[in-house]
Amino acid sequence: MRIGIDAMGGDFAPLNEILGALSCIEECASKLDEILLYGNQTQIEDIAKIQNLDISKLTIVNCLDSVSMHDDPTEILKTKKDSSLYRGTEDLKNKKIDAFASAGNTGATLTFSTILLGRIPGVSRPTIAGFLPTTKSTPTLILDVGATIDQKSRFLFEFALMGSIYFQSVYNKPNPTIGLLNVGQEETKGTDELRDAYKLLKNSSLNFIGNVEGRDILAGTADVVVCDGYVGNVIIKFAESFIPLLKQKVKEYSQKSIISKVQTALSIPVLRGALHGLDYEEYGGVPVLGVNGISVVGHGSSTPKAIKNMIKRSVELANSNLIDKIQSSIKLNT
Amino acid sequence: MRIGIDAMGGDFAPLNEILGALSCIEECASKLDEILLYGNQTQIEDIAKIQNLDISKLTIVNCLDSVSMHDDPTEILKTKKDSSLYRGTEDLKNKKIDAFASAGNTGATLTFSTILLGRIPGVSRPTIAGFLPTTKSTPTLILDVGATIDQKSRFLFEFALMGSIYFQSVYNKPNPTIGLLNVGQEETKGTDELRDAYKLLKNSSLNFIGNVEGRDILAGTADVVVCDGYVGNVIIKFAESFIPLLKQKVKEYSQKSIISKVQTALSIPVLRGALHGLDYEEYGGVPVLGVNGISVVGHGSSTPKAIKNMIKRSVELANSNLIDKIQSSIKLNT
Numbered sequence: 320m321r322i323g324i325d326a327m328g329g330d331f332a333p334l335n336e337i338l339g340a341l342s343c344i345e346e347c348a349s350k351l352d353e354i355l356l357y358g359n360q361t362q363i364e365d366i367a368k369i370q371n372l373d374i375s376k377l378t379i380v381n382c383l384d385s386v387s388m389h390d391d392p393t394e395i396l397k398t399k400k401d402s403s404l405y406r407g408t409e410d411l412k413n414k415k416i417d418a419f420a421s422a423g424n425t426g427a428t429l430t431f432s433t434i435l436l437g438r439i440p441g442v443s444r445p446t447i448a449g450f451l452p453t454t455k456s457t458p459t460l461i462l463d464v465g466a467t468i469d470q471k472s473r474f475l476f477e478f479a480l481m482g483s484i485y486f487q488s489v490y491n492k493p494n495p496t497i498g499l500l501n502v503g504q505e506e507t508k509g510t511d512e513l514r515d516a517y518k519l520l521k522n523s524s525l526n527f528i529g530n531v532e533g534r535d536i537l538a539g540t541a542d543v544v545v546c547d548g549y550v551g552n553v554i555i556k557f558a559e560s561f562i563p564l565l566k567q568k569v570k571e572y573s574q575k576s577i578i579s580k581v582q583t584a585l586s587i588p589v590l591r592g593a594l595h596g597l598d599y600e601e602y603g604g605v606p607v608l609g610v611n612g613i614s615v616v617g618h619g620s621s622t623p624k625a626i627k628n629m630i631k632r633s634v635e636l637a638n639s640n641l642i643d644k645i646q647s648s649i650k651l652n653t
Numbered sequence: 654m655r656i657g658i659d660a661m662g663g664d665f666a667p668l669n670e671i672l673g674a675l676s677c678i679e680e681c682a683s684k685l686d687e688i689l690l691y692g693n694q695t696q697i698e699d700i701a702k703i704q705n706l707d708i709s710k711l712t713i714v715n716c717l718d719s720v721s722m723h724d725d726p727t728e729i730l731k732t733k734k735d736s737s738l739y740r741g742t743e744d745l746k747n748k749k750i751d752a753f754a755s756a757g758n759t760g761a762t763l764t765f766s767t768i769l770l771g772r773i774p775g776v777s778r779p780t781i782a783g784f785l786p787t788t789k790s791t792p793t794l795i796l797d798v799g800a801t802i803d804q805k806s807r808f809l810f811e812f813a814l815m816g817s818i819y820f821q822s823v824y825n826k827p828n829p830t831i832g833l834l835n836v837g838q839e840e841t842k843g844t845d846e847l848r849d850a851y852k853l854l855k856n857s858s859l860n861f862i863g864n865v866e867g868r869d870i871l872a873g874t875a876d877v878v879v880c881d882g883y884v885g886n887v888i889i890k891f892a893e894s895f896i897p898l899l900k901q902k903v904k905e906y907s908q909k910s911i912i913s914k915v916q917t918a919l920s921i922p923v924l925r926g927a928l929h930g931l932d933y934e935e936y937g938g939v940p941v942l943g944v945n946g947i948s949v950v951g952h953g954s955s956t957p958k959a960i961k962n963m964i965k966r967s968v969e970l971a972n973s974n975l976i977d978k979i980q981s982s983i984k985l986n987t
Contacts, residue, residue: 468844510883537895553880557870560872593902597898
């Protein structure tokens, strides 16, 4: 098991990537043979030296270029062939590694994965999903979160097929429930495309529970929530902005009086504990679903812990038969 | 100034409607001449008697029928002509009252308002907006939140025109900033309709700041966020489900140990104080924008305080020249 990491990807690259990889080697040495860091060798070695880190157990694949968060995914195919992201995806294609993970530019990962790895036969659009916390014991998987902004019933149906398999493989739950994100529960709600998607889902072998609404996502009404990439992208970014808002309101409260200041200080463990349950770090990363390879996307501002979890998730996925399962499911439903 | 209230509207009707109306009369007697409660007279009087409430200052308009939350807005036009909602909207049309407010079925209010009051000339689609709290001093107005689910550039542009005027009238802020909800900041992002809307907004006299993303809504990046009713509806319902999730996570934390139980008990004032700032109650209600009359929609689970604020908002709107301003703005931009 060889896992490639984009060392130049995240907001705190390459330091967090190095730290995450090292802690992963420590924690799960038995499960993987090699971690390959794709990135600028000099930069990686310099940072390791400054931070006094022993990186002798990591393999560095020297890449002189990198993709930034602001690079246009349509441009990079021509201009970024010596980037860590391109080289890693290429090695994944050529089976030199079993999975490749990046906390960098998601659009770029999607582009390289789609072009280099190719789509699984029958998949119209590769998709990226996201996990959101719920009041239940498992999170909700929402997809698509930005890969495909056009709302088409066939796309939505395929997202449901792929999301079902992915949720199943992560939470080991057979037949996860599927909800179609809509403005009301009734079958007649929504656009023509949403109504058509409802029919496709209803007539499939999926465990479709009908339309779900915005309030159902965090309530965990369905294991998998299906929507187009416009609304999914807005939701996933919106969700992340709750915690800063809450912190601001707590701060405003604390500034009201000396008593409220003391009360706030006392409540910090509770707030920290409660917000911990809402933390994206635990989920590590999500694969680009629908391509011929395990290409994993992490959060831009990944901490070392998030990077570690992203690598662990990559190992799991490389062992999961995900691609074959998606291929069978798509074939069965075409 | 005469304000009509749908006494049969909200989840706790007619009690909360009566309580809200009474506290409004107490608080702002100088600003309004009469509050008319549209609803089942016997039921209203019985509840007032049981609760020992003096309703002699309220006028009851006896309506034998009512619209439920589950009634289909397309059916009710034929079947619910003696409902409190229909009768109130009709009296608004006939200038017997200056504004009408309901915490009931939003789709039904939209239908009755559009059909009975009629659209302001040049308005393609009436719209309903919602306020969301932000880290800044004023909330964000987001529209549309479910009236129009089709994404069309012209609709989006009109939502921006109407939202700008509405935000201005509520917060007395000239030239509020307008953001177009999209998956990225760049002008090229999104569907064709979103790109066209971008151009319309850019070339208008509005204070357009460009595309905004999901994370910008609660950050208060723009005063007014424009989107189609599908994503707006999902967002507004999703936002409401955050507090139950947080409460659940606090509960889970408190159950960890005796110490965490004590910590949680101590932190209740802080949580209450912080969450108070996220409360929809303060906003009271929002008007159906784009129709010839002040028809105000309140939250289904309105408390008496929310009902009171809904009535106060109705008075403000009836005094605001809102309809003329919308008419001029639409005319100027057609």
